[in-house]
Amino acid sequence: MWEEAADSVTLLCLTSSSGVPLFCRSRGGLAKPQLPFSVIGSLNGVHMFGSNLDVLLTAACTENTRVMWKVFHNSITLIVLSSDEGASDFSLGRLLENVFNAMVLILGLEELVNARNIERLKKDLKACYKLIDSFLEPGKCSADLTQCMECAVTPSRAVLQECLEAFASAAESRFGCLLVSGRVLCATEQWWQLAAPEAMLLVWLVQSLPPHASRDLPVYLPHGSPTVPHRFLTFQLVPGLEVVLLCGPNPSLQCMTDELVRPFWQPLLDLLKASAGAPLQCLPPGIALAPEILGLLLINQDQRKSLFTVHPHGSWTEGSEMSLKDRLRALRSFYASAISLYFPSEKPEENTAPFQEDFQTSFSHSPQHCYMVYDTHKAYAIHGRRHQLFLLMKPDVPTFALRSLATCTLQALTVEDSAL
Incomplete structure (x- = not known):
């Protein structure tokens, strides 16, 4: 009988209509083989059986494993199995939402919902593995749970904010932010207007990729633009600190690198180095918390x-x-x-069981x-x-x-x- 190793998480992705496995990713217990096909079939079969009887199966528990199912757009079924001691229905539900949004971010909703060639979809999904795997790792922050952007505090925020807004305007973009070690130092006003899961995903994407001087990536916004891609530009100003933008077709990456990045950010080089090298602070200056x-x-x-x-x-x-x-x-x-x-x-989605203790309903x-x-x-x-x-x-x-x-x-x- 197959059992989850301690503190392991296994993620299955299948087509909802036929139950064809698209991928299987895992964290913890990496030496174990991929789930046997019989186990995959049983997990998907019990969910489909309940669905045919108008029974919504969302989660189940065994002695050492918690399982959750979720269907997206009647096309993609995600199943997660976790033996992590801290796993809950809420955290696993967030994980499944993050994983599907990550797939939309990279491939777009159209390719996932209306896939005509399953083998090609399997191949295309490999581009999502690095981002998906990053959500399976033990949490080092809270953004994946809260769907909020974690912020860092710097005394020089006003200067950096002014430069960022001018830089974004010159790049014909309204959406930009400055990141240090995965936290937002400052951002344009329109960046804060992005749907929270989208902004979180964009920051998470940067953290999941290896360091690079610049990037020009097509991304789909799961809520704002799931079928039409935008350009996502990133520039490493100093190690550990990057400026990111959502742009239209112009200007080109080469033009940005040659004509905009250096003129705008070179005068602040010492300040940028100090911000990237300083201990990461999340508390406003002058605030001392109780030692307890x-x-x-x-x-x-x-x-x-x-x-x-x-x-x-x-x-x-x-x-x-x-x-x-x-x-x-x-x-x-x-x-x-x-x-x-x-x-x-947030109000639960349709066909989603609410997470609520019985006594609270009264x-x-x-x-x-x-x-x-x-x-x-x-x-x-x-x-x-x-x-x-x-x-x-x-x-x-x-x-x-x-x-x-x-x-x-x-x-x-x-x-x-x-x-x-």
Whole structure:
């Protein structure tokens, strides 16, 4: 009998109509062979059997594996199997959405929905593997879960913002941003108007590719333009820092490289090097957090921006036995639990089972606060009108003090105009 290895994730992609496997990707337990065809057929068969009886099968659990199915546009079926201890229906659902959007980003919706040649589609999908595989790796940030763009803070933001806007205008583009280690330093106003999953995917795409001086890639926007490609240009200004643009057919990459990149960014070279080489900061200047805080996630729900860190004090937090890896996993898990069980989120799609605990259905109100207590830490979350805050704290913080500490932290992070 086939079993998932510990902490492994396996992703299957099949055609919805015939169940033909298109690809199988995995993380963890890489030495094991690909799923046997009999297992693939059984996983797809039980889903199709339920569908024929008007039964929606979305997820199932075995003793050590969680399975989720999702069909996109009645054409592509994605199935994920995870033995990761922190996996949940919410996180696996996000994974499937990210994977399908990644396929649309690279190939376009038309080729996926109306594929006439299955063998050619299999070959074309190989171009998506690197991006898809990056979503299967253990999470090192929160953007894939929150669908928000993680931001970094720099004292020189105003200068960089002015240069970026002038550079984008000269390139005949309204959509541009400056990235440092996968986080947004600044962006044009129109960039923030992109659908949150699209902007997240574009940043994620840059991170999934090997470093390169410049790129000119055709991309489809899964929500805004799923059938007509746009040009996605990237330029590495200094190692670790890139400027990216969404452009039309002009100007050419060569013209941009020769006539625009150097004149606009050369005068700021020292500033760019300092921004790329400085420790990555996610907190506004002058804000000191309580020493009991081990990690935080702050989300601006209007603009879909976020601040995320598991070392909020710039170094290892004394008195804590949690490693950075454990903090990362705990904060991601807490976010998934709070959003799926307690806080209102996006309306579920049609034919999608809502993630909600039974007792909550009898409430006449929506929770605004929640907390969880573990042996290694405590966690508290606030759901406000504009912001959401998720905190990890040391286990010795009194439970009655969690709300006060979280409220004061949210006020400190949002009171300044420079904050998120």
